[in-house]
Amino acid sequence: MARKSSRYLLDFEKPIAELEEKLDEMRALMAENAEVDLSAEISALEARVAALRESVYRNLTRWQRVQIARHPERPYTLDYIGALSEGFVELHGDRCVGDDPAIVGGFATFQGSRFGYRDRTVLFVGHQKGRDTKSRKFRRFGMPNPEGYRKALRLMKLAAKFGKPIITLLDTPGAYPGIEAEERGQAEAIARNLFEMARLPVPIVVVVIGEGASGGALGIGVGDRILMLENAWYSVIAPESCSQILWRSWDYKEEAARALKLTAADLLKLGVIDEIIPEPIGGAHRDPEATFQAVGAAIARALQTLEGIAPRALVDSRIEKFARMGVYREVPETTPSTETGSA
Template identity: 60%
Template sequence: MEYLDFELPIKELEEQLEKCTVIGEESDVDVAETCKQIEKKIAEKKKEIYKNLTAWQRVQMSRHPSRPYTLDYIKALCGDSFLELHGDRNVRDDKAMVGGLGKINGQSYMIIGQQKGYNTKTRQYRNFGMANPEGYRKALRLMKSAEKFGVPVITLIDTPGAYPGLEAEERGQGEAIARNILEMTRLKVPIICVIIGEGASGGALGIGVGDKVLMLENTWYSVISPESCSSILWRSWEYKEQAADALKLTATDMKKMKLVDEIVKEPLGGAHRDRETTFDNVAKAITKAYGEFKKLSPTDLVAQRMDKYSEMGVFEE
């Protein structure tokens, strides 16, 4: 298990517990009481740290290398029922964007999401979760197929942003994202968006328009990353913590501003510390969300979705 800098006190206590257990196993000394005391300290320290995370610490949690990615969720939620579909029928198959048909609790869904890599080789293969225009066009093709056959759509958002390379701009990155936003507002099947990691910029918005937007507890959603914001405003990455606070990018902030609909709880310590509970919580949230929209007619569904987004950013004094 990898530990973030603010988790080091927990690491020290867990190492103490491990040493204490080894001493008990290798000698006749009774260490049961000592182990219990250390376990109690670990539990208290975890509550103290994880219940008071700053915005920047939640950004770090969302990027934890052991955190489950899109294909982990798909495998856990769909099992062997998932059929991956490839290509945008125009340029190529973007490996940073995955999608296909799968069943969750007996209901068929078109599931689309950004996929990051687990090591250097797979990170390059997946382009660090940054999709090219063909990735967004593949996503739109799959959504249109889902609409044709009346299948609800799930999007899993986890990206540091759309790929900003010259070749991506040449192939119409901005147009591809804008087209997706337009088409998702009027798609005639339910759309459930789940932010499972980083939700950065237009890269997230390209698959982020939905009837219900769910956000895991230790994720973030913003127009820009804290580091980039810091480099623009202060000409340095040193102020990323202040930038994270100012951007109001946490799940709590997003819910308060009514930009997301629901926060999905994570186990204490983050999704990576108890994957099964996280997968179960997400599956329940998706099933509940679909239950709210499955009986609506396509006309009512689109009208409700349009009203929801039209009301964002409107305030009365």
């Protein structure tokens, strides 16, 4: 499938876009004038573009990956659900305050047979951002209120009741920081989800598809298998906020991103995630179909691995998995021996 060109360019993508624009001009010139033969020049420029694209995207800095994870054309939760399942029925409300459109959830048939697994009913839960100004405002840029986390927990308990696996898709800049969210118990709602998700007796597969910021992401991020797209990020805090706290300025966000070790490669090394899902060159937005296939295959592998494990063993393993994170061993300091000798 041909990759779509993006209307939104990041700073480091501009040199590639300039060469692609020259390519388009040369192709247009050949199409308009049959006597002009630029085939050799076009082939050479195509090779140059491919080499530059490969060089840029295979050597991204941590901050550049953060920028790709935030790309406005990147696939969101509902895109993945639509591509990987059929018969999705969205469920609404927390039965307490109301519905939160920043988190979507419902049951669907995961089309696992496309990936060497089997079709089965699962619960999808994920953060949902908007595509335009109106929808972004409606969904608060994917930042949930407490009722969003309580809705998610209500649905997850329903899935556990009927023995259905849970797939959560993480993509949020953080939990909503408004006064009304604090008044309704934002911290308690997130903490309750962590506690309850750890004990759910069904398989839980977590996929970080974009931004994974702080408790806003972790509130639906406790699972048996943690998968992460290559250009996603997952951290206790966003680089800009970290920069603001440490340096009283957003100017050091790149340094903060490096220090936070928030990329998929970093987190795999630290044992926070279990698998990196590769993205097409240029990011998930350049070839959504290829990304959907990669994510679907990774989910199928995870579900197959978890299938047949007894509920008690599943819960024990999940709790042990998260208990291991952040554990370190102190090595006692040794005093260097001092040797005295005659002059």
